[in-house]
Amino acid sequence: MLSVAEAQHAILKLVTRAKSMRLPVTGAQGLALAGDITSTIDSPPYDKALMDGFAVLAADLEAAAREGAECSLIVQEEIMAGHVPRLPLAVGCAARIMTGAPLPEGTDAVVMLEESEPGPQRKGMPTVQLRPAAFRAGQNLLRRGAAMKRGETVLSAGQTLTPAAIGLLAELGMADVAIIAPPQVAILSTGDELVPFAAEPGAGQLRNSNGPMLAAQIRDTLAAPQELGIARDNEDELRSAIEHGLQSDILLLSGGVSAGDLDLVPGVLKSLGVRQVFHKVHLKPGKPLWFGVLESTEDNAAAETLVFGLPGNPVSSFVCFELFVRPAIRKLMGRAHVHRGTRMLPLAAAHTHRGGRPVYLPAKIETTEAGACVHLLAWQGSADLRRLAEANALAQLPAEAGTYAVGDLVTVMPLTAE
Ligand code: AMP
Ligand code: MG
Numbered sequence: 289m290l291s292v293a294e295a296q297h298a299i300l301k302l303v304t305r306a307k308s309m310r311l312p313v314t315g316a317q318g319l320a321l322a323g324d325i326t327s328t329i330d331s332p333p334y335d336k337a338l339m340d341g342f343a344v345l346a347a348d349l350e351a352a353a354r355e356g357a358e359c360s361l362i363v364q365e366e367i368m369a370g371h372v373p374r375l376p377l378a379v380g381c382a383a384r385i386m387t388g389a390p391l392p393e394g395t396d397a398v399v400m401l402e403e404s405e406p407g408p409q410r411k412g413m414p415t416v417q418l419r420p421a422a423f424r425a426g427q428n429l430l431r432r433g434a435a436m437k438r439g440e441t442v443l444s445a446g447q448t449l450t451p452a453a454i455g456l457l458a459e460l461g462m463a464d465v466a467i468i469a470p471p472q473v474a475i476l477s478t479g480d481e482l483v484p485f486a487a488e489p490g491a492g493q494l495r496n497s498n499g500p501m502l503a504a505q506i507r508d509t510l511a512a513p514q515e516l517g518i519a520r521d522n523e524d525e526l527r528s529a530i531e532h533g534l535q536s537d538i539l540l541l542s543g544g545v546s547a548g549d550l551d552l553v554p555g556v557l558k559s560l561g562v563r564q565v566f567h568k569v570h571l572k573p574g575k576p577l578w579f580g581v582l583e584s585t586e587d588n589a590a591a592e593t594l595v596f597g598l599p600g601n602p603v604s605s606f607v608c609f610e611l612f613v614r615p616a617i618r619k620l621m622g623r624a625h626v627h628r629g630t631r632m633l634p635l636a637a638a639h640t641h642r643g644g645r646p647v648y649l650p651a652k653i654e655t656t657e658a659g660a661c662v663h664l665l666a667w668q669g670s671a672d673l674r675r676l677a678e679a680n681a682l683a684q685l686p687a688e689a690g691t692y693a694v695g696d697l698v699t700v701m702p703l704t705a706e
Contacts (some may be wrong), residue, residue, distance in 0.1 A: 295569045303619040307469040313457045320622035322466040325443040330433035334390040337398045339428040342382040346396035346425035359418040398428035468622035470511040471537035478544040480521045498542040505609045509617045521550040543600030545578040572645040573604035573670035601670035632697045633662040643689025650679035
């Protein structure tokens, strides 16, 4: 039986294809860029003031400083944000300027408004007295192109579109952008005992909770879920529902992959030409996991489909999604880091592990002023969604049996972080 790492490796080896598509920038949040982005503009687009104050020539200020005198300058014009200067800056003159406004030609620096005082009129023109505390040519202004020059690569292929990156694309005037397309992921829940979650289960029946849960896990990765509903445990119904699901990039089946008489999924998949890559993984919960691939054939232009047969118990389905499906989706979406990260955290309470298989336990990380610790939740087996819904992490214990004391470090996989 494959280990978790071997199974993950076998899956990721088969994930090679990444499709790109163009999307409106506003709809591309969190997706990865399909190519580099080259700037088409200089930013800022003109030399601009970073402070409210006066645009000046350095020579005027330096001459006044040498003589130990205040610098008195004629105010030749006022430039508001959104307006353009009418004149180049003349010797002995300043221009009143607002933050962000374009500087008149020749400006060497901006003196803050707080370091100025209005002076007496000269030749019918207003004047200003400047007393900068420490003057330096180049102060309080930004030159055209200082942040970004036309032709520079400003975002790289594979980078994800954060809110700031979306702002940058808007600054470049881009309406749409090429991104790596999120895969279409179909979900088929199987089992004679299942009813749609909105229905009232009869005797011996259960609501289909896996369908909505898996759809939510898929949405969390930004891929597109498509729920195909419930198929009964008979070959004909399974075959036609699975055939439909094989049109997606990924097909998730829940249930029907254990060793029972009605676990028909592996047989039906094989009869439809889906090649089994592995069946069963050494872990708990989730051991019956089945994985295969429908390879594209020459006369069938459809791209290949990755097929996951997830065990039907809800916690098993959840854990298998996190460990095996999510990394495949993330690789298809061009992510550099496909696996969830782990941390070593001290146990909040003693625990006895019976061993046998590596386990992934619903757990809760608690962060206090003293630091973080992890609680193993008292789950009642792989159908216990109630405890799973309390968890914010999965704690991993190895196959070996062992007794753990309070404070012993265990590996924990937070379910919230990347
Ligand atoms: P299976 O893997 O088909 O043997 O299913 C194992 C158990 O998981 C079943 O007996 C049900 O209790 C449960 N189960 C299967 N499918 C679902 C589902 N879609 N939603 C909730 N529970 C399920
Ligand atoms: Mg079943």
